[in-house]
Amino acid sequence: MKRVINFWSLLGFISVSAFLATEIAVVAAAVVWGISSLFGLAMVPTIALGILVGVPSLYGMVKATILAFQAETDPENN
Template sequence: MKRVITPGSLLGFVSVSLFMTTEIIAGAAAAVWSLSGLLHLDSFPTLVLGTLIGVASLYGIVKSTIMAFDAETDSENN
């Protein structure tokens, strides 16, 4: 399938990607903060928890960015 790459579709792709990235990062930070506080974790367990949630968040960021590019440059949407 042919992709339609125009300045408008690229602007839409970047906008959606930035929005989703900030939401995922905010959710991950809130999850680490709340779980660390709820379980009374010290520094090292908090870093381990942050790493685990961070890896999952990074996967979500990459996946949502790929999906945004596919949606914004799809020829049926333009």
């Protein structure tokens, strides 16, 4: 079946993607802040921790965006 791509489905896709990306970014930042504060890490280890947490977070954002596009443009949902 052909995907439904119109203004409203794209608006829903963008809204859901922005919401989920914001939630994932906030949780990632809170994890880095909490761990670095708990262990009293300096700048370089905090940056390394940010990279270790940030890469899976970016993957989660991309995957959530793909799933949001598939859900919002699915013909059975419209």
